[in-house]
Amino acid sequence: MHVVIPYVIAALLFGLGVYGVLRRRNAILVLMAVELMLNAINLIFVAADSTIRSTLVGVQPEAWSHTAPEPRSGSIFALFVIVLAAAEVGVGLAIILQFYRLRNAIAIDEIALHEADEQDQPDQQQEQVTT
Amino acid sequence: VTVADALLLALGAIAVGSGVLVVTSAHLVRAGLYLVISLGALAGLYLVLGAELVAWVQVLVYVGAVVVLLLFAVMLTRAPIGPSTDLDRPAGPATLIGAGVGFGLAALLADAFHWTRYDLPPTGTAERVGEQIFGGWVLPFEVLSILLLAALVGAIVLSRPDLGARADPEAADAPGPDPIAESDAVVARLERIAARQSAAQSRIRQAAAEQRATGADADDEKTGTTTTLNPEDAVREAQKGRAADVIFGAQARRTRLGGDEPPEPGTTPDDVIEGTATETARTRPRPVRRPAGSPPTDRPAIEGKPARPSRPAIEGESARPSRPATEGRRARPSRPAIEGEVGGEKPALDAPGRRPRVAGRPDRPALPSGDNSGKADDQEDDA
Numbered sequence: 001m002h003v004v005i006p007y008v009i010a011a012l013l014f015g016l017g018v019y020g021v022l023r024r025r026n027a028i029l030v031l032m033a034v035e036l037m038l039n040a041i042n043l044i045f046v047a048a049d050s051t052i053r054s055t056l057v058g059v060q061p062e063a064w065s066h067t068a069p070e071p072r073s074g075s076i077f078a079l080f081v082i083v084l085a086a087a088e089v090g091v092g093l094a095i096i097l098q099f100y101r102l103r104n105a106i107a108i109d110e111i112a113l114h115e116a117d118e119q120d121q122p123d124q125q126q127e128q129v130t131t
Numbered sequence: 132v133t134v135a136d137a138l139l140l141a142l143g144a145i146a147v148g149s150g151v152l153v154v155t156s157a158h159l160v161r162a163g164l165y166l167v168i169s170l171g172a173l174a175g176l177y178l179v180l181g182a183e184l185v186a187w188v189q190v191l192v193y194v195g196a197v198v199v200l201l202l203f204a205v206m207l208t209r210a211p212i213g214p215s216t217d218l219d220r221p222a223g224p225a226t227l228i229g230a231g232v233g234f235g236l237a238a239l240l241a242d243a244f245h246w247t248r249y250d251l252p253p254t255g256t257a258e259r260v261g262e263q264i265f266g267g268w269v270l271p272f273e274v275l276s277i278l279l280l281a282a283l284v285g286a287i288v289l290s291r292p293d294l295g296a297r298a299d300p301e302a303a304d305a306p307g308p309d310p311i312a313e314s315d316a317v318v319a320r321l322e323r324i325a326a327r328q329s330a331a332q333s334r335i336r337q338a339a340a341e342q343r344a345t346g347a348d349a350d351d352e353k354t355g356t357t358t359t360l361n362p363e364d365a366v367r368e369a370q371k372g373r374a375a376d377v378i379f380g381a382q383a384r385r386t387r388l389g390g391d392e393p394p395e396p397g398t399t400p401d402d403v404i405e406g407t408a409t410e411t412a413r414t415r416p417r418p419v420r421r422p423a424g425s426p427p428t429d430r431p432a433i434e435g436k437p438a439r440p441s442r443p444a445i446e447g448e449s450a451r452p453s454r455p456a457t458e459g460r461r462a463r464p465s466r467p468a469i470e471g472e473v474g475g476e477k478p479a480l481d482a483p484g485r486r487p488r489v490a491g492r493p494d495r496p497a498l499p500s501g502d503n504s505g506k507a508d509d510q511e512d513d514a
Contacts (some may be wrong), residue, residue, distance in 0.1 A: 001135045003249050006176060007240035009143035013150050013169075015233015020154030022225035026218050028159065028204050032166050035197065036150050039173050042185070050180045051249040072260050075182045076268050079260075082185075082192050083275050087282035089197050093204045094289035100208045109220065 006047035013040035027096045027106045031089060038085045042078045049074020135251060138179045146172035157214035163202045170194050184257040338367075338374035 013036055020033025049072065100106050132140075149168040156162040170193045177186035264272055 001133060001139070001249055001251050002246055004241050004244040004246060005136060005139045005143060006180065007244060008237045009139075009147060009176070011236035011240055012147045012233050013173075014236060015229050015231075016147070016150040016154050018232045019225050019229025022228055023154065023219055023222060025220055026159065026210075026215075028201055028208065028210075029154075029162055029218060031204075032153055032162055032201060035166065035193070035201075036153060036169065039170060039189075039193070042189075043173060043176060046177050046180050046182045046185055050182065050252055072182075072263055073268075075185045075260055076264055078177075078182065078185045079188055079264075080271065080275055082188055083279060086192055086197060087279055089200055090286045091282050091289065093200055094286040096204060097207055098289050098292070106208050107217065 001051070003047060003051040006043055010040040010043040010047070013037070013043070025107045025109055027099070027108045028093075030108060031092050031096070034092075035085060035089070038081055038088075042081050045074045045078045045081070047074075049077075135179055139176060142172045142175040142179065145169075146176065157216070157218060159205045159210040159215060159218070160202065160212070163198055163205060166201070167194055167198050170198065181251055181254045183254055184260045334370065335374045338370045342371050342374060 017033045017035075017037030017040060020036065021030055024030050024033060096106055099111070103110075146169045149165040149172065152165040153162050153169060156165060170189065174186045174189040174194070177183075177189060
């Protein structure tokens with residue numbers, strides 16, 4: 001098996017995820033692109049676990065780690081990342097739905113980052129006029 | 132090129148191709164379904180790479196739960212069925228950065244590994260993964276479970292704006308959806324409150340007219356007749372004092388009371404008046420002068436009955452805006468109006484029966500030396 005194949009696939013998926021996060025306005029589509037990036041990382045974990053781990057035969061393990069080199073740590077990391085992604089999607093969708101209920105929109109470049117952006121706009125304009 | 136390589140190439144092509152469609156599709160629902168295909172192909176990649184448990188967890192969690200959650204969100208935000216035109220920003224910087232990251236990483240990894248062959252390890256079963264999770268990785272596992280719990284609680288709290296709302300009226304002004312505020316019961320209650328307030332205003336107007344009719348020396352009469360008042364006269368006199376309060380001193384008194392808090396027994400406005408007059412007046416025990424004014428039984432009745440239950444009810448409704456975007460902003464300016472009426476009513480209810488007494492006895496705030504005589508008068512009145 002040529003290990004470069006899953007690595008290149010993971011790199012391309014990560015690039016697609018970055019592109020989607022930067023390109024999309026819809027918050028749900030941004031979350032989908034984030035999922036793509038997380039899955040690319042998962043693929044790198046699993047591929048590295050399946051290939052490089054078998055070559056690390058004579059490497060001295062760290063003092064705090066397990067005594068014997070464990071061959072399945074990448075899978076466990078991938079499982080942890082999946083759990084993290086599930087938590088992220090849950091909280092992210094709660095935020096998105098709450099924002100939709102408040103503003104009837106889920107375009108993330110229309111979100112006012114500060115309350116001042118939304119309420120004090122006349123004041124800001126006045127300040128700009130005065131200055 | 133072995134069978135594993137062919138499988139990896141095919142599944143990778145599917146994953147990357149549907150990933151491209153995820154980030155470029157103009158249909159929201161189709162983007163979600165392409166995401167299913169991409170994640171499924173990734174599960175196939177995990178299977179080929181020998182991570183069996185990860186593959187099935189991927190199918191269960193991602194394809195089964197996360198994508199369904201995303202599609203739920205698509206539906207709940209009322210996404211259009213057809214293609215949407217406003218899904219994307221200008222493509223320039225995003226394409227540049229995305230392509231740079233993707234092809235840069237791909238070139239880096241390809242340069243690192245070239246075309247090296249590795250032997251695939253034996254397929255890891257769930258048994259071995261489980262041994263390790265509950266062996267060497269048990270602490271991260273527990274931390275992760277706590278994180279999941281926190282995410283669960285956080286999602287619930289985020290979805291319910293009535294949870295965690297502070298009692299601070301400024302913080303309670305934050306707009307949030309509240310279906311209760313739209314219900315008929317609340318509307319009926321608000322109408323009842325409005326009717327009660329209009330009735331109170333007409334009563335106050337009538338009392339003011341009475342007071343105007345009695346003339347300027349009504350205070351002297353009151354001072355003379357406080358000892359012989361029966362409860363009904365006391366109530367009427369309380370209404371007169373209330374009318375005077377509302378008409379002349381409601382605004383200033385409300386600001387001095389400092390808003391919504393019910394006044395403490397020691398900080399009622401009459402005490403403020405007495406306390407500013409002399410230092411001895413503040414320390415004087417209250418039961419001495421209480422029987423001279425209205426009978427002590429009517430005061431809690433007048434004070435406690437309308438003011439206490441009505442105020443939290445009105446504030447609770449007005450502080451909780453009904454609708455998110457539009458009505459939430461409408462509810463904010465309407466709140467001081469409702470509160471102002473209540474606040475105008477409140478100090479009048481606090482004062483009944485005592486204001487005429489204070490006004491009718493000018494020697495008490497003015498002269499500290501006359502206090503003893505006044506107290507003696509009070510005790511004589513008791514006798």
